[in-house]
Amino acid sequence: MTPLTQARSRLVLGTRGSKLAVCQSEWVQARLKELAPDVDVTLRRIQTSGDKILDVPLAKIGGKGLFVKEIEEALLHREIDLAVHSMKDVPAELQPGLALLCVPRREDPRDALISRDGRSFKDLPHGARIGTSSLRRQAQLLRVRPDFSIEMLRGNLDTRLRKLREGQYDAIVLAAAGLRRLGWAKEITELLDFETCLPAIGQGALGIEGREDDDFVRSLLSGMEDRETRTTVMAERALLRRLQGGCQVPIAAYATMHGARVSIDALVAGLDGKEIVRERAEGAAEEAESLGVRVGERVLARGGDRILQSIYGKA
DSSP states (O other): OOTTTTTOOOOEEOOSSSSSHHHHHHHHHHHHHHTTTTSSSEEEOOOOHHOOOOOGGGGGGGGGGTTTTTHHHHHHSSSSSSSEEEEGOOOOOOOTTEEEOOOOOOOOEEEEETTTTTOOGGGSOOOOOEOOOOOOHHHHHHHTTTTOEEEESSSSSHHHHHHTTTOOOOOOEEHHHHHTTTTTTGGGEEOOOOOOOOTTTTOOOOEEETTTTTTHHHHHHHHOOOOHHHHHHHHHHHHHHHOOOOSSHHHEEEEETTTTTEEEEEEEOOOTTSOEEEEEEEGGGHHHHHHHHHHHHHHHHOOOOHHHHHHHHHO
16 A cells, blocks of 8 residues: 555645635535544645635636635645535646545535515616626526626625625625525525526535545545536536636536436526527436537537637637
């Protein structure tokens, strides 16, 4: 055995410092305590570039990889042993030597509308100010309600909710999963259906990252692995890789598993929501990743390539 695969009595779990990130990491820490009571797992908070820059849209500063870069470096330098990410923040390509050792069961993947006065999506006033930092949400919301004024909203969940209460926005849109994990589901005014707002790649799922050759940590995490979630999320991530996308462009997808079959819905949209290419495909579960690639090819062939080139040209 190499030192990496030998049993250890202490592990360090790296996490961002936000309330949600710590909550998610503490959940994994508690599960590991149940699965391996003799292993001491401590949390180490790591500030990422994405946490430091809060006044600029993610699309203009490098995308969601900014939320994992420093954490991945800590893994490679053996300063930490594992890290918990929201899958929607994980780039399509991991750094060499790292792997997603575990994908636990997915939470609710939908987007949640939270309005200041309790109005539903269709009842929001003409010209309502909607807070979101997501180009994916912006495009899909404007497709249904072109009258909306979409305004940038960055910061942790509690910061975003505070800005809503202060009256800076009429409504904000957040991932339902994060609100549920923090016990804040009561804040949700309405869950948006997939026809209105298709989720981000991997939304609602967690990914536990570690060193690719760390068989000890991989073995410990095996009791938390959810095959269905991994299968569907890998299909979505294969689509993302094919489209070479990040948060600089409005790309969305959601895959589901039915027995031995997987289906995936995907879309690419223009920033103003006037042009959207949406495709759906179904195939065998064991071919989930190739299915993601195929639906990506369909999206590109139907005009998605032109939309993406147009957006990248403005970046």
